[in-house]
Amino acid sequence: MSRNRRTGPRPRVSVIVPARDAMPRVTRAVTSARDQTIGLSRLEIIAVDDGSTDGTAEELDRLAADCPALKAVRHKSGGGAGGPRNTGLDLARGDYVFFLETGDRLGPDALRRMVATADQNGTDVVLGRMVSPDGRAVPRAVFRHNQLRTDVYSSRAYATLEPCKLFRRSLIERFQLRFPPCRTGEQPFTAAAYLNASGISVVADYDCYHLGSRESGPNPARTTAALADRLDAMGLLFTTAARYTRPGPRRDTVMRRHIRSELCGAVRALPRESEADARDRFFPVLRRWALDHCSDGLFDTLTAPERLMIHLLRANRFEDLMSVVRDAEGDGHRGHLVDKSRVYWLHPFFRDPAADVPDLCFDVTDRLPVHHHLTGAGWHGRSTLRVRGRAAVEGLRPGPEDRTDLVLRRRDAKDELRMPVTPAGAPGSPEFAADIDIATADGGAPLRPGVWDVFLDVRAQGISRTVRFGHRHDDGLDIGTARRVVAAGPGLRARVTPYFTAPYRNLSFDIGPAPRGAPCEVTEAVWHPSDKGTLVVAGRLLPPGTPSPRGRVLRLRAEHTDGRVCDHPVRFAAGHPAGAFTARLPVRELSRGRWTVTLALLGSGGDGPPPAAPVPPPARLPGARWLRRGRPYYAKPLTGRGELTLELRVAPVRLIAAVRNRLRR
Structure with a gap:
């Protein structure tokens, strides 16, 4: 049964709200869609009840009676979590479609902003910033700044595959996209839309989507499913990524997300299953995914624990894989070995002849984190910018011959300058100071005009790690006070402007003629x-x-x-x-x-x-x-x-x- 089927001008947005036993939170979700600043005349809300027994269907009927833009629809049970969404898609008439979960709500101006962004940039998918009231995990990297037009290969958009996004309906119909009939089948739909979109936009300067609090009750769409229930959706994700990409770096960019999240996540869940199911039901499927979808280039980009699991999967070593997963927490703290300018994780299988695992599975050289912090930046003398901070490679103590260098790289050029830092604390302390003399830093000559980015090359036990510097800094650090015109050689003056880059807040400075x-x-x-x-x-x-x-x-x-x-x-x-x-x-x-x-x-x-x-x-x-x-x-x-x-x-x-x-x- 449905209420208020409308004819007439096509709405700009169709908001689809799947609901099952969602009282009382469904009222707030639907109300947040109804109260959008885009206006009811440009909106249709399709609320689809999926066989509720707690009064949800009756509440939707009540809301629809007072709102011409709202359709209350009954969905025959079946088709998994995607069934009611597909029912909504079959009825949708809007230029765009947005999926809203009953436990969540929209910011009042969300749809207007997202539609305007899609219209202005010709993009097919728009992500609106997600926020949580009680610290629940939400994507952050993709929402660091607005992105007018991007794709899954040059942004972090593919890290969030929940369907709570704005989709151009012509894209959905052109590729006949629908939600698969499995319990956790939302993500393959979003993945297919991403990979076929003409472009993706990100609205990061407004709280578009508010996740419901845990106290409001569980959201069926986010309830953790057993591995058996998740397996079909995982397989669809791999199939979707392979269908819409070609072998090579671009496919690896997409597959890396599924290898790390879906495949390795499923491997870590194996000990919670029965021994028989883990060995005979799940292990062969996971091994096939590892063989079919993890290329050698992708394998090299994984973390050491992930590489070890994938290697054991490929080698058909079930017992060893289960041992690695069961002991993962303790083995993660076993320390490192430095050997011939490489750093290795001291896992029990490392160089154990009986284990027969290649060293590559334990190599962490390029993944050792560098802890660094900018504590100050100011002028010392007439033309010298003094930078103060601390830096150390995690797990490695510097040797007597090791040192840290400040590295300056001129943007859009090949210029690179190195200058050793001066220890500023007790012996062995990571504290340092470095002086950048604008007038003489380039081998006695002034620094050339342009934007210079600041890096640190931190060395310990012969291992060198180079990182961008500045995004971790003291609260209240005001580098704006360091802006000035300085002497840059005999009769020369330069304008020097230190600043933190947007959006990552790294330290750079701009040199131009006074x-x-x-x-x-x-x-x-x-x-x-x-x-x-x-x-x-x-x-x-x-x-x-x-x-x-x-x-x-x-x-x-x-x-x-x-x-x-x-x-x-x-x-x-x-x-x-x-x-x-x-x-x-x-x-x-x-x-x-x-x-x-x-x-x-x-x-x-x-x-x-x-x-x-x-x-x-x-x-x-x-x-x-x-x-x-x-x-x-x-x-x-x-x-x-x-x-x-x-x-x-x-x-x-x-x-x-x-x-x-x-x-x-």
Whole structure:
């Protein structure tokens, strides 16, 4: 039975909600779909009851009676967890389809954002950021930043195969995608959609999908199934990945997820099964997957414990495999052996003639983690950037000949510079300091202009591990205060901007020529404590000690993207030996749009534009708000990847969005 079947214009999104004995959480799930900002006129909700006996079907009928966009549908039991989803797909009319579990809910603006992203970028699948109220595991790597258009080979999207995503319905119908008739068959559907999509988008700047709390009751779709129930779905995942990819690195990228998660996960579950089932029912299937789908190139990328399990599977050694799995926890802490510049895991099978397992299964050289931490970055002298931190290779103590190097690599070039660090703690301590002299670091010459990324080459017992440096750093570390113009050789000046990259927060610095003829440098930019919407900029003339200019006028300048300019006076400190000054910029008087903030020296003569100095964006400058003719406005600094000049976005506050954000907080 169904309610409220609609005709007329096709909706943008069909939200399919499979439900079975889902009281009372089904009400919240359906309500979160009904209250989407995309609007009911552009939405249809298909709630499919799968033989509930707790009043779920009646609750769906009640909700449908008050909502024309909601269809309450009865599904004949059968077809596993995918059965009610397939029923929903058969009825769906929207341009896009979204699957919502009854234990979860959507953020109010989720569907509008996801549909807009798919429309603008022509993508077939959109992932919205998932969050959990009580610490349940949710994907994190894929949601570090928005991705307008990507795929499974260049992103972490394939790590999350739950169907709670936005799918273009034409993709589903073109490839006749449906959920397989097995208990845990959701993931093969998502995998097939991923591998056939024209593109994938990621919305990471909004909490789109909220997992239900554990206290709200178990979610049938996420209940852990026995190995026998999971086996069919696992086989479908391998079949799907093989069907839609060709042998080679791209297939290995996809298969690696299934080898590590599905195959190795199933191997670890074998001891929980009966001896007969483990040997005769499950082991032959798992061995076939290892032989058919784990290429030698993929094998080399696995961890040592995974390589050992796959090797024993391939070699048809059931007893040895069960022994390895049963003792895995204790064997994981047996330490390492360094031999001929390689590091090996000291597992009992390592170089045991009776075990006859190749050394490759125990090689952890390229997987030893490096623990590193950035504790400080600041200027030491006129042109030297001093970096402080600590670094050590896990499980290996450095020998007397070992050392750590700071490695600088110029982006988009082959330049690489190494400089040894100076121990900064007690003997054997991982603490260090390294000085980067911008004027002499390149063999006595200044560093070339460009973006330089910072790495560490950490050595211990002859083993070298090179890692990107900076993403682990002290809370509150403000490298923005290290931005400055420095001497970069005789008669040369360079602008150096240290910053943390987005989204991984690694340390880099940008070297560029100092603004030609720049009359001054900025030392501070803050909002006035009592005059709302007024930016106060402080600085000094260049070179240091220059007296306040005569016949020329220094102005704080705001320039709109359309070319409009607003100049404001600068006040010099009377008698100050360094030419110190302050200026106030009444941002509250600027019209809406983007404004760049600089300091310009007017009346300097010449035909070109007046010399200017950028006002650098402070590392922690917040936004500001004020009232203009009774309407709230705001100014927001635009920050990202090492900007050199402060830009402000001025606009009226969207009242509905502000109220929604306040209520959410």
